[in-house]
Amino acid sequence: MTPGRRAAVATPRSLSSMMKTPLLLLAATALVLAGCGAPGHHAADPLKWERVVPAGDCNCADGSKFNFWEHRADPAKVVFFLNGGGVCWDAASCAFTSDGSPGESELYDWNLQNTNPDNRGGMFDVTRADNPFAGYSFLYVSSCTGDAHLGNASQAYSPELTVEHRGYANGTAALDHLAKHYPNAKEIVVVGKTAGSIAAPIYGGLVADRLPDAKVTVFGGQSGAWPDNPDFNTDVLDKAWGAYDTMPGWAVQGLTARQWGVPRFWNRAGRHNADLVLSRFDFAYDPHAAVEISGWEPGDSPSVDTVPGFDELAVIDANEKAVEATGTDLHSYTAPGEGHGLFEFETFYKLKVQGVRLTDWLDTLLHDKPPADVHCDPCDP
Template sequence: MKRLIALVVALALALAQGLEAFWKAVEVPGGVCSDGSPYRFYVSPGDPKKVVLDFQGGGACWDAATCGPQSQTYRKRVDVQELLLAQGIYNRMSVANPFFGWTHVFVPYCTGDLHVGRATVDYGGFKVHHQGARNAQAALEYVFRNHAQAERVFVTGCSAGAYGAIFWADKVLATYKNAQVAVCGDAGVGVATPDFPGYARWNPRFPELPGLSARPSVSEIYLALSRAYPKAVLAQYTTLLDGTQIFFYGLMKGERTPSEATAREWATEAQKAVLTPAQAENYTFYLAPGSQHCILPRPELYTLKVGEASFLDWLKALAEGKVAPRVRP
């Protein structure tokens, strides 16, 4: 047992040292996670004129059941397992990575509010700090201050991070008017029930764009961004039966395990959400079969194909500021 414990400790130290070789923590004074623990984000230095702004995923919570201390539906403190695993776009050593040599700013997610909350909520005996907007704003200010002359900016995120990317894209686009900017949401298409209470709980920061409704849908935001910034590239990726997105849609409907009817309903609405902004010429999408959730943190980023359309080639085009061809099975 002592040898096993020593081995685990040694492995943890090795992983931490490996992380520090590529990623530098930036502490955020006043930043806070849902459980009150301190917040920080991470930067992997590279070309200062090419920047990936990457919002982490990690679920969400909006009531006593989903936000409870034992709930597994959201991250409660900073957790950087994606960086430790070093797969997909986090493989900083691979020249096949479309962002090899870029500066990569990783914005951890630990507030259960899709990176946009501005509230601390008492759910009946315990409080949750939905302060994602404060944390995200600190990361944005760092990028704007340290990379004022960026020529290429790629704004992205997986799952809840996909919402962070699209909800904060207006700030990035307004700042980098002369840069090539692409925004790509990975597995966060925005299917929600009409009575979803999360936004009311979180007091969110929504994009500041002309024509948006008081509670805009994700597809509405993509379309508004496409129109307001015609030189930008807007994009989405999802699988047709994304198990995690279906799970959360089921939770919104009060189902701990989503029914087949809920899965079919989500699939229909998800395709509508992805296809609706396609009326804009600077918007594109990649729809893949299956139920896998997210692709950017996974090795499949380098191997996935739908027909003859390689996801890696699609992503490379976005990194170069090009509108990649639209892909669907």
């Protein structure tokens, strides 16, 4: 089998390019971010970030130190944000080459030397009264290991290239910080962006294990089209990333590596803890959402464009149906068209489908009974 790879062309990066800031900012421990001053804002303070370097064996792909960022506000309400960052699985896709900002390629971020959560918009604009996450504390966890926060393997892809797929070690170090510093949290929201949303339900279950008295909500954005492909499950999740053997027993029990695919992460988490509130968001025809794994999708040639013969919305809907067939409730908001950016953009507030604003839907999800699913009709671009 020949895995699909993203074509090296000039396109907007789908996972973390919006997070890049000058390297000098990383010298500061605390980052003070200005508010936008747009209508709908109130007197709340903008985000202030503090960089946290966890102890232990936490590394980026190239062996450099891993860190995450923290914004302390209400200790009872916390957002655990799993950023994207791309994925890789062989010598070509995992190479430590930079064609833009240092530490990143067209495929993935391999260190954090030029990465910073310098967010002033979308869900990170906590000065807005209509932000469902205003007042929350934030832990912002970027991926720099090419494994969607799931891996735990040192992989020698060639004599010249050894990649530390340590995303799970890094992510659980951030979870340990959450449990230690927010022991009395009542609401925790695990938000996953693109590749970060793949692991979001797993991390939701891990949060509930550490803080069993908290209400835990998972909101995964833009990975609904990732397929349950047995070859991907064994060649990437298991062999390349070492994720299958790393997971807690509840995540893999009764499944072989070949059976343990991305859509099943949701029902595994739901079966493990019935109190988890599980939810997902997708644009129906986002051309970047599943491009990394286009070689495993039904259809033809890998490309940054829609794979010929691949109906992305059909895969999204089929995955949700398969999850819910196991008895797990997966609340969903599916928007029309070819959009991609969400969490850091004004789209977060402007998006409305079938008369329901995304922010209102999220607010209900967080604070009331889970709302009805929202699904575009029509969904065409």
